[in-house]
Amino acid sequence: MTAAGLPMAVPAQGLPPRVRIHEVGARDGLQNEKGVVPTEIKAEFVHRLADAGLATIEATSFVHPKWVPQLADAEQLFPLLGDLQGVHLPVLVPNERGLDRALALGAHRVAVFASATESFAKANLNRTVDEALAMFDPVVSRARESELHVRGYLSMCFGDPWEGPVPVAQVVRVCRALLDMGCDELSLGDTIGVATPGHVQSLLAELNEEGVPTxxxxxxxxxxxxxxxxxxxxxxxxxxxxVDASAGGLGGCPYAKSATGNLATEDLVWMLQGLGIDTGVDLGRLSATSAWMADQLGRPSPSRTVRALTHQEQ
Known part of the structure; x- marks a missing residue:
């Protein structure tokens, strides 16, 4: 390890020179908290993440407050982030009403949240997979008409707590439907964390075979x-x-109880920096931000890198 608390960079063959981190801690992370984090703390969290160099920070969700009360302050939070320059602030929109709310606040990037399995579609959206896709179709169409960037999340891409392993072809079908609908990009979710590297590469290869570019x-x-x-x-x-990641490893999934925390952004950045891959992120500032948020939440950060760097500073 270097004196600055960073790994020695030793590039490996066949890897991209730069990775864009899609930070989800402020949305995917905080929506799973038992208590409601004050709006001002959320706003400071996003500002600190931006100051650490993260250029894509998912800000909040325009889901009905009944379903995700932790993010009921979306209308209050989003205007507090208007001073951030050069930072993408995507928001989750579950339906046309959510899109209306996002458009009213001037959001430029939105995301819809689909499922690769029937069981999770029912648990999360109270719809079949195809019914959910039909619900998203006008959302994506209207968002594109308004020149918004649209991300399509797809959960349960590798395993489902009710159905077990998910066939690759099943995932590919829904991915193809989301792209055909007009989504600009896809996010393949391992919602319960059961994927292994061979499974990941198999799914990616099959997606390429079916015309989904990497x-x-x-x-x-x-x-x-x-x-x-x-x-x-x-x-x-x-x-x-x-690569999606969550500062401090915050988050899980409220509708899949076996889902534990997301990949910690700090752990990801440590690995990428060790591989000589550029992220634009200052690991020291990011780690300090996650340690600060852990203090706000009243518990230690789950991130191994945050714990290691914080321990070194003491």
């Missing part, structure tokens, strides 16, 4: 079985350059 794909891994970084590396070896 540059339209992002990956979103959970660390339930300690596989998130290994799976990320497998995706990078395939050419993926967009």
């Amino acid at each position: 540059d339209r794909i992002g990956v979103h891994f959970h660390d339930t079985y300690g596989q998130a970084l290994a799976n990320t590396l497998a995706a990078l070896q395939h050419g993926v350059t967009t």
Whole structure:
């Protein structure tokens, strides 16, 4: 380790020179908190993440407050982020009403949240997979008409707590439907963290075979079985350059109880910097931000890198 608390950079063959981190802590992370985080703290969290160099920070969700009360302050939060320059602030929109709310506040990037499995579509959206896609179709169409960038999240891409392993062809079908609908990019979610590297590369290869280009794909891994970084590396070896992560490892999934925390952004940045891959992120500032947020939440950060760097500073 270097004196500055960073890994020694030793590039590996066949990896991209730069990776875009899609930071989800302020939305995917905080929506799983038992208590409601004050709006001002959320706003400061996003500002600190931006100051650490993250250029894509998912800000909030325009889901009905009944379903996600932790993000009921979306209308109050989003205007507090208007001073951020050069930072993309995507928001989740579950339906046309959510899109209306996002448009009213001037959002430029939105995301819809689909499922690869019937069981999770029912639990999360109270619809079948095809019914959910039909619901998203006008949302994506209207968003594109308004010149918004649209991301399509796809959960349960590798395993489902009710259905078990998910067939690759099943995932590919829904991915293809989201792209045909007009989504600009996809985020492949390992919602319960059961993926392994071979499975990741198999799915990516099959997506390519079915006409889904790698540059339209992002990956979103959970660390339930300690596989998130290994799976990320497998995706990078395939050419993926967009990786979702959550500052401090915050988050899970409120509708899948076996889902534990997201891949910690600090752990991801540590690996990428060690591989000589550019992210634009200042690991020291990011780690300090996550330690600060952990203090706000009243518990230690789950991120191993945050704990290690914080311990070194004491």
